[in-house]
Amino acid sequence: xxxxxxxxxxxxxxxxxxxxxxxxxxxxxxxxxxxxxxxxxxxxxxxxxxxxxxxxxxxxxxxxxxxxxxxxxxxxxxxxxxxxxxxxxxxxxxxxxxxxxxxxxxxxxxxxxxxxxxxxxxxxxxxxxxxxxxxxxxxxxxxxxxxxxxxxxxxxxxxxxxxxxxxxxxxxxxxxxxxxxxxxxxxxxxxxxxxxxxxxxxxxxxxxxxxxxxxxxx
Numbered sequence: 001x002x003x004x005x006x007x008x009x010x011x012x013x014x015x016x017x018x019x020x021x022x023x024x025x026x027x028x029x030x031x032x033x034x035x036x037x038x039x040x041x042x043x044x045x046x047x048x049x050x051x052x053x054x055x056x057x058x059x060x061x062x063x064x065x066x067x068x069x070x071x072x073x074x075x076x077x078x079x080x081x082x083x084x085x086x087x088x089x090x091x092x093x094x095x096x097x098x099x100x101x102x103x104x105x106x107x108x109x110x111x112x113x114x115x116x117x118x119x120x121x122x123x124x125x126x127x128x129x130x131x132x133x134x135x136x137x138x139x140x141x142x143x144x145x146x147x148x149x150x151x152x153x154x155x156x157x158x159x160x161x162x163x164x165x166x167x168x169x170x171x172x173x174x175x176x177x178x179x180x181x182x183x184x185x186x187x188x189x190x191x192x193x194x195x196x197x198x199x200x201x202x203x204x205x206x207x208x209x210x211x212x213x214x215x216x217x218x
Contacts (some may be wrong), residue, residue, distance in 0.1 A: 007061055014182065016045075020052055022202055027057035027068040029207035032194070035088055039074040046075050050082040069119070079116075080108055086117030086137070091127055096120050097134040121176075123154065125165055130168040140196055143177020144187060159190045166191025185217040 023034055040109050050072055051084060076099055079087040089096055097169065098117045102108055112134030113194040119138040120130035121172050148154050156177065163168070166173050172193035179197040187195055195214070201207050 010057050016049055016052075020049075020056060024052050024060075026201050028060050030200070030211045031068060031201060031207075033069045033196075035073060035196070037073045043075070043078065045213050046072070046078045047082055050075075050078055050084055052197055054082060054084065057140070066093035069117075071119070076102060076118075083111075083113045085113070085115070086119060089118065089120045089142070091121060091123065093120075095134065096131055096136045100135045104210040123157075125157075125161060125168075128165050128173070130169055132171050137173060138172040138174060138193070139165075139169070140174050140176045141192075142175060144175045145178025145180075145183060159186055160191060162187065163190035170197045181217075183214055184214055190218070 019038075027034060028092050029066050035044075035051065036053060038046065038049060040048065050070065053070050057070065060068070071086045071088045072082075074090065074093050076087045076094065078084070082104075087099060088101060096204070102111055103116065103118065117137040119140065120128075120131040120136045121140040122131055123142065128141050128198035131139055135206055141157065141162060143154075144157050144158065144162050162173070162175055172192040173191065174196045175190075175192040178195040179195045179200055182201070184195050201210060205211050
């Protein structure tokens with residue numbers, strides 16, 4: 001996951017370069033997905049950021065090479081144009097069924113890379129089940145635990161609700177919100193296919209050790 005950047009005074013490149021350095025570092029650590037959350041960028045800048053992020057993760061050497069998928073928040077047009085790994089939609093974004101319809105339409109269908117994903121962030125059991133029925137490829141569900149970055153989405157859902165959702169849908173469910181190395185195993189035990197986090201991957205000096213610890217716990 002990436003953090004959003006304010007784009008007010010400094011030159012665009014000066015603001016995005018540190019973000020791209022984090023993307024490169026986390027991609028080299030072997031994470032499966034990186035979500036670009038800069039949905040407020042103008043189309044041209046969003047396309048440039050996506051293209052540069054894809055270039056940097058594709059240049060990774062060793063076992064991480066080719067593993068990291070770049071997901072673009074909201075901008076289905078940018079995700080298709082830049083051949084990203086998928087688009088991530090919020091509950092108030094373009095409905096996933098409309099995104100799927102556009103993906104299947106011509107000429108968009110010919111431009112979509114193999115395995116392109118359309119996922120949705122959901123903050124209630126009902127919304128998650130609706131997204132799955134509408135054709136989402138995966139769901140981000142949370143906040144599972146308390147976290148300042150997700151405070152606007154209400155009280156934590158908790159592990160019991162996460163487990164209930166995981167048994168009620170057939171698509172991948174990723175836990176989000178307050179995820180740490182200590183509670184990640186409980187999310188997997190509840191049925192989550194994966195976890196999504198910001199600080200967990202961005203803050204450590206050695207994100208590769210975090211990735212290894214999570215996979216060993218899984």
